[in-house]
Amino acid sequence: MxxxxxxxxTLFYIALALAILWTAFPIYWMIATSFKSGDMLFNWPPTxxxxxxxxxxxxxxxxxxxITKFLTNSAIVAVASxxxxxxxxxxxxxxxxxFRFRGRNLLMFLxxxxxMLPALIIALPLFMMFRSVGLHDSLLGLIIVYTAFNMPFxxxxxxxxxxxxxxxxxxxxxxxxxxxxxxxxxxxxxxxxPGLVASAxxxxxxxxxxxxxxxTLTYTVKSQTLPIAIAGMTNDRGTxxxxxxxVGTVATLPILAFALYVQKYLVQGLTxxxxxx
Numbered sequence: 001m002x003x004x005x006x007x008x009x010t011l012f013y014i015a016l017a018l019a020i021l022w023t024a025f026p027i028y029w030m031i032a033t034s035f036k037s038g039d040m041l042f043n044w045p046p047t048x049x050x051x052x053x054x055x056x057x058x059x060x061x062x063x064x065x066x067i068t069k070f071l072t073n074s075a076i077v078a079v080a081s082x083x084x085x086x087x088x089x090x091x092x093x094x095x096x097x098x099f100r101f102r103g104r105n106l107l108m109f110l111x112x113x114x115x116m117l118p119a120l121i122i123a124l125p126l127f128m129m130f131r132s133v134g135l136h137d138s139l140l141g142l143i144i145v146y147t148a149f150n151m152p153f154x155x156x157x158x159x160x161x162x163x164x165x166x167x168x169x170x171x172x173x174x175x176x177x178x179x180x181x182x183x184x185x186x187x188x189x190x191x192x193x194p195g196l197v198a199s200a201x202x203x204x205x206x207x208x209x210x211x212x213x214x215x216t217l218t219y220t221v222k223s224q225t226l227p228i229a230i231a232g233m234t235n236d237r238g239t240x241x242x243x244x245x246x247v248g249t250v251a252t253l254p255i256l257a258f259a260l261y262v263q264k265y266l267v268q269g270l271t272x273x274x275x276x277x
Contacts, residue, residue: 027252033245034058041241057246066221067247070229074251076139077225078207081146086199088147089154090192094184096155097162098170108156115152119212127216137218142225145217146207154199161195162188201262208255226251 035053061067127136135141173187211227218224233244
């Protein structure tokens with residue numbers, strides 16, 4: 001029995017180590033590439049540990065490329081769209097979870113169906129509409145799109161958290177004289193805070209990494225985001241692998257730091273309740 005447990009434990013840790021290596025190696029390779037000189041990029045066998053390290057790729061993207069502008073645009077769009085989307089979705093989710101009305105299930109299905117549409121299907125109609133009202137190639141246009149595109153998922157996620165709150169709490173609050181707005185703000189919101197945090201994390205990740213809408217709706221540096229900057233490292237003259245690795249590293253670090261900071265809230269939010277219809 002002891003030998004079998006030891007064998008199972010060993011196999012488990014070997015499988016876990018392989019899974020971590022499989023997941024982390026592309027990230028390591030991107031970071032290592034960002035510190036390689038041009039000669040190291042095409043060595044065979046590959047250079048797994050670049051030495052000597054060079055900062056030429058970072059100097060190129062910060063001095064000769066508007067990477068700071070791309071980074072600022074991504075931060076503005078992500079930070080602005082996330083709280084708006086979460087707030088509006090929380091209001092809708094509260095209504096769906098606490099009120100019963102005709103067509104409720106149909107509306108929930110339609111919200112989910114909209115989220116299932118590929119971004120490129122609606123990108124062109126959005127571009128035509130935005131161009132007619134002057135919102136094309138603007139950060140405000142991206143904020144509106146990301147807010148709307150994130151809402152269906154947020155509604156479904158938060159509706160489950162609201163549904164997990166016992167109805168006795170709602171009844172007690174209403175008996176004590178709370179209005180529905182007070183019930184929402186002072187009772188429900190504190191109880192589903194983990195769900196709000198989880199929803200905000202997913203919104204921020206999507207807004208930070210989204211490429212299709214940013215590519216279709218923007219075309220100048222004043223409103224383009226980091227995914228466009230990364231794609232721009234490939235052109236008709238070839239691919240700037242070192243610079244692409246540097247931009248990818250710069251784009252990864254802020255979101256990685258944010259994820260590490262709020263990871264406990266994410267785990268708590270995802271395990272605090274299940275989605276209920």
